Amino acid sequence: MDKTVNVVICKNCGNKFEGNYCNICGQKIINNRFTFGVFFKDAIENIFNLESGFFFTIQQLLLNPDKTIKEYLSGKTKVYFNPIKFLLVVAGISALFVIISKTYDNSIQLTTNLTNNLIEQSEELPPFAIKLMAFLKTYLNVIMIIIVPFYAFSFKLLFFRTKLYYTEHLIINCYAFGIGHLLSIIVSFIFLFIPNSTAIDMVSGFIILLAVYIYFYQRITERKLLGTILFSIFSMVIGFLLFVVIFNLLIFVTVFIVKKYTHLL
Numbered sequence: 001m002d003k004t005v006n007v008v009i010c011k012n013c014g015n016k017f018e019g020n021y022c023n024i025c026g027q028k029i030i031n032n033r034f035t036f037g038v039f040f041k042d043a044i045e046n047i048f049n050l051e052s053g054f055f056f057t058i059q060q061l062l063l064n065p066d067k068t069i070k071e072y073l074s075g076k077t078k079v080y081f082n083p084i085k086f087l088l089v090v091a092g093i094s095a096l097f098v099i100i101s102k103t104y105d106n107s108i109q110l111t112t113n114l115t116n117n118l119i120e121q122s123e124e125l126p127p128f129a130i131k132l133m134a135f136l137k138t139y140l141n142v143i144m145i146i147i148v149p150f151y152a153f154s155f156k157l158l159f160f161r162t163k164l165y166y167t168e169h170l171i172i173n174c175y176a177f178g179i180g181h182l183l184s185i186i187v188s189f190i191f192l193f194i195p196n197s198t199a200i201d202m203v204s205g206f207i208i209l210l211a212v213y214i215y216f217y218q219r220i221t222e223r224k225l226l227g228t229i230l231f232s233i234f235s236m237v238i239g240f241l242l243f244v245v246i247f248n249l250l251i252f253v254t255v256f257i258v259k260k261y262t263h264l265l
């Protein structure tokens with residue numbers, strides 16, 4: 001049975017083509033209506049697909065980060081999972097891990113000092129604000145993906161000799177942070193079964209992320225390893241500080257507005 005001989009009209013752009021994908025816009029033929037089965041199959045295919053699949057992209061990034069990223073930056077984007085989507089899926093996995101580990105034990109409670117001082121001053125705040133703080137604290141690992149644009153900025157600053165645009169650094173950062181975060185989730189999962197390992201878990205999470213960044217940037221820039229290590233550390237420190245300042249500023253402003261608003265009531 002050969003179903004590829006028929007000429008089809010693309011439902012997305014109106015182009016006439018043969019095959020399973022439109023040769024102009026890449027839209028896949030979906031002949032069936034969206035029953036749950038069709039919708040689910042399409043979603044699963046999107047993730048496991050050899051072409052442009054989530055796991056295929058992970059494999060390519062781990063084995064050949066330079067080839068993968070250079071291909072993506074040069075315009076061969078169709079075969080890879082979109083970097084922003086990639087980061088969002090990783091954030092989803094991260095959220096799932098928080099939920100799983102929260103039911104397993106309370107080790108996640110020791111996050112960082114990032115929100116601790118804000119929790120302290122939250123006593124005078126209305127209940128919903130306290131809930132918001134607690135939520136931010138619990139899902140800090142997930143929220144941390146917001147740091148990626150800041151990292152991209154500092155990597156652009158320090159790796160200026162690569163002559164890459166900010167957006168190109170952003171693409172590299174989405175992939176590098178995504179891979180690093182995924183690996184650290186796997187390690188965190190192992191640490192769940194080891195008591196009192198929260199501090200080691202956090203340190204190893206940072207080291208894994210740093211190692212992935214060094215690996216990626218070394219392969220992409222082809223510069224000396226020592227220089228890449230130093231520049232990556234500096235980039236991550238600067239990016240982190242920028243993130244902390246802006247994150248705290250945003251929360252400070254939110255707290256200020258909430259306080260002012262509730263006093264009026």
Ligand SMILES: [Zn+2]
Nearest residue numbers: 010013022025
């Ligand atoms: Zn089309």
